[in-house]
Amino acid sequence: QVQLVESGGGLVQAGGSLRLSCAASGRTFSNNIMGWFRQAPGKEREFVAAVRWTTGTTYYADSVKGRFTISRDRAKNTVYLQMNSLKPEDTAVYYCAAAKTATLFPARSTEYDYWGQGTQVTVSS
Numbered sequence: 001q002v003q004l005v006e007s008g009g010g011l012v013q014a015g016g017s018l019r020l021s022c023a024a025s026g027r028t029f030s031n032n033i034m035g036w037f038r039q040a041p042g043k044e045r046e047f048v049a050a051v052r053w054t055t056g057t058t059y060y061a062d063s064v065k066g067r068f069t070i071s072r073d074r075a076k077n078t079v080y081l082q083m084n085s086l087k088p089e090d091t092a093v094y095y096c097a098a099a100k101t102a103t104l105f106p107a108r109s110t111e112y113d114y115w116g117q118g119t120q121v122t123v124s125s
Contacts, residue, residue, distance in 0.1 A: 002026045002114040004096045009119030012086055016123070020081040022096030022116060033099040033106050034072060034079040035059075038092035038121075048094070049081060050106035059106045064090075086123045093118040 008020040022034065035050035049070040050059045058070050069082040079096065097112035105111050 002028060002098050004098060004114055004116035006094065006096045006116045006119040009094060009121045011122045011124065014086060014088055014123055014125050016086050017084045018086065018121060020083070020094055020119060022079045024077040024098060028077045032102045035097045035106060035112060036070065036081045036094055037097060037109055038094045040092040045109055047107035051079060088123045088125045090121060091123050092121060094121050
């Protein structure tokens with residue numbers, strides 16, 4: 001089992017920045033890909049970004065490319081999401097997720113085995 005705990009959410013004005021953290025504990029050696037997803041009220045959960053744990057290869061949704069950066073600290077078993085130039089449409093609950101397998105489809109939520117509890121990000125206009 002892997003436990004994921006997100007932190008760093010909050011309220012920020014449009015154009016501002018936030019950094020989310022996701023600390024993994026438990027059988028973390030089984031993590032192959034770590035990802036961030038978000039879900040706004042009344043909408044489906046959507047992919048934001050992902051990183052392959054061993055190679056550091058990153059993936060981004062088009063809506064956040066150039067504004068968000070995902071990174072990982074292998075020594076701390078932590079993945080980060082640096083969010084810059086935030087927009088009101090970025091408002092959502094952000095979830096961290098971990099996949100045990102080297103999926104070819106890191107944007108698919110069904111590929112992930114473990115999920116955090118979520119952290120709220122609110123961007124005011």
